[in-house]
Every structure is written in C-alpha cells, then in structure tokens.
Amino acid sequence: MEYKEALYYEILPSGKIHCLLCPQSCVIEQGRLGFCRVRKNIQRKLYTLIYGQAASISLDSIEKKPLYHYHPGEYILSVGTKGCNFSCPFCQNWSISQDDSAQTETITSHQLVEKAKELDSFGIAYTYNEPFIWYEFVLETAELAKSVGLENVLVTNGYVNLKPLEEILPFIHAMNIDLKSIDEEFYRKVCNGRLNPVLEVIKRSHKACHIELTNLIIPNLNDSSDSLQKLVDWIYDNLGSDVPLHFSRYFPNYKLDIPPTPVDTLKKAEQIARKKLKFVYLGNVR
Numbered sequence: 001m002e003y004k005e006a007l008y009y010e011i012l013p014s015g016k017i018h019c020l021l022c023p024q025s026c027v028i029e030q031g032r033l034g035f036c037r038v039r040k041n042i043q044r045k046l047y048t049l050i051y052g053q054a055a056s057i058s059l060d061s062i063e064k065k066p067l068y069h070y071h072p073g074e075y076i077l078s079v080g081t082k083g084c085n086f087s088c089p090f091c092q093n094w095s096i097s098q099d100d101s102a103q104t105e106t107i108t109s110h111q112l113v114e115k116a117k118e119l120d121s122f123g124i125a126y127t128y129n130e131p132f133i134w135y136e137f138v139l140e141t142a143e144l145a146k147s148v149g150l151e152n153v154l155v156t157n158g159y160v161n162l163k164p165l166e167e168i169l170p171f172i173h174a175m176n177i178d179l180k181s182i183d184e185e186f187y188r189k190v191c192n193g194r195l196n197p198v199l200e201v202i203k204r205s206h207k208a209c210h211i212e213l214t215n216l217i218i219p220n221l222n223d224s225s226d227s228l229q230k231l232v233d234w235i236y237d238n239l240g241s242d243v244p245l246h247f248s249r250y251f252p253n254y255k256l257d258i259p260p261t262p263v264d265t266l267k268k269a270e271q272i273a274r275k276k277l278k279f280v281y282l283g284n285v286r
C-alpha cells in the first residue's frame with residue numbers, strides 16, 4: 001500500500017521526525033511509529049498509515065455523538081478509523097482505538113460524500129476513534145463535503161495543536177469534545193496526555209462552531225464533588241452557561257474493570273452543574 005505524506009511535521013538534524021499535529025509532540029526515529037501508532041517515519045518523511053482507511057461507517061442519530069442542540073432528531077453518516085493519541089484504560093471503543101489489528105476498508109473522500117448524499121444525511125461525523133489523528137483525510141473530506149452543502153462534525157478528545165486546528169475549523173460545523181477531568185494529574189496518569197491543550201482547543205472551538213462537552217464520570221478517578229465543581233466552574237467562567245454538558249456513566253471496558261458509576265453519582269454531578277449551566281444531560285443511564 002502506498003502511504004500519504006503527513007501534514008505538520010519537521011525533520012530534525014538527527015534524521016528523526018518531530019510530529020507537530022498533536023501535543024504528544026512525538027520525536028520519531030526512522031522506521032518507528034508515533035504514540036498514536038498511525039504515523040510513521042519512513043526515510044525521513046512522516047506518513048499517515050490510515051489515509052482513506054475506514055474501520056467503521058454507519059448512519060447514527062446525532063444524539064448518539066452526543067449532540068443534543070444541533071440538528072435534533074436527525075441522522076448523520078458517521079465514520080472512523082483506528083488509533084488514538086490517548087491511551088485511556090476505560091476506552092469504550094478500544095477495539096479500534098487501541099487494537100492495531102482492527103480491520104479497515106479503503107474509501108475516498110468523494111465516495112464518502114456521495115454516500116452521505118445517497119443516505120440523505122445532512123453531513124458527516126468523524127467519530128468512533130480520535131479524528132484528529134486522521135487529520136489529512138478528515139481535512140480533505142470536510143472541505144469537499146462543505147463545498148457540496150454538507151456539514152461536518154468532530155467527536156474528539158480535543159488533543160490537537162492550535163495550528164492544525166485553525167486550518168480545519170472553517171470546515172467544521174459542530175464538535176463534541178471530551179473534557180475527561182479538570183485535573184492535570186488525571187490526564188497525565190490515566191490518559192497519557194495533558195489537560196491544558198484540551199482546554200485551549202475547547203475555548204478556540206467554542207468561538208468557531210457549535211460545541212457540546214462530554215465528561216465520563218468514573219468512580220474514584222474523577223467523581224469527587226470538588227473535582228466536578230471545578231470542572232463546572234471552568235466551563236462557566238470560560239464558555240458561559242449555554243454550552244451543553246453531557247455527564248456519561250462509565251461501564252467496565254478494556255483494561256478497567258471497576259464497577260459502573262452509581263447513578264446517584266451522576267445525579268450529584270447534575271445537581272452541581274445545574275446551578276451554573278443551563279443544559280446538563282446524563283448519558284448511559286437507563
């Protein structure tokens with residue numbers, strides 16, 4: 001298979017490659033992969049291994065993303081590939097985000113746009129795994145989709161550098177961004193990432209398109225009243241009271257097998273958030 005050269009990298013004097021797409025800021029030796037396992041240094045050039053490779057394509061309700069204040073009741077063509085620039089042990093989509101043997105099928109931007117039109121979808125959602133590590137394909141497809149009147153949605157962990165974010169934002173209509181915790185240590189120890197870049201992406205995206213936020217509440221990891229209060233305070237202070245917040249219930253998955261989040265914990269979070277935010281929802285609760 002011929003790979004596509006990646007955007008956003010520099011060659012270091014040592015011949016190693018410094019990837020500039022996301023804050024992992026990987027320095028990649030010849031023949032090696034970045035943290036996301038889908039970008040490779042081949043002979044002093046960085047290639048994306050997943051350009052035009054889809055692991056999953058499906059027509060989903062927009063509420064499944066979740067987006068509740070954007071095209072309510074409508075369905076959207078949803079597509080994702082494999083790999084991720086985080087390594088959360090509770091990942092709900094680990095079979096494509098963390099398993100390198102996940103199967104993919106080849107698809108072009110044009111085919112995806114035609115499929116969306118055939119299915120009468122109002123747009124395309126880039127979801128299931130982290131869309132920013134699929135950057136080259138998502139950018140190209142989003143540009144084409146917008147040119148024919150379709151809308152583009154990103155369901156993302158918000159872990160991307162601001163320069164590539166600026167390049168893609170003009171083509172993006174809505175985003176659901178995970179705010180996994182307001183605790184730097186949670187991001188570092190649990191996700192292998194950092195909090196501040198995510199907060200910057202949320203603030204910038206909020207100025208450019210419709211955004212909703214998701215917080216997966218996990219027992220003993222990010223469920224204290226203090227931490228939930230800080231998270232709500234940050235949203236209120238930086239985005240105001242109108243951004244919808246989805247608290248989602250954790251269930252055991254991938255490497256984490258602690259019991260599911262008690263529904264009472266979600267209700268406590270809802271109570272805290274409703275004092276400041278207008279739109280608070282609970283997800284994964286029957």
Ligand code: SF4
Pocket residue numbers: 019020021022023024025026033034035036037038039084085133
């Ligand atoms: S996109 Fe992948 S290779 Fe590039 S910095 Fe992020 S994790 Fe590393």
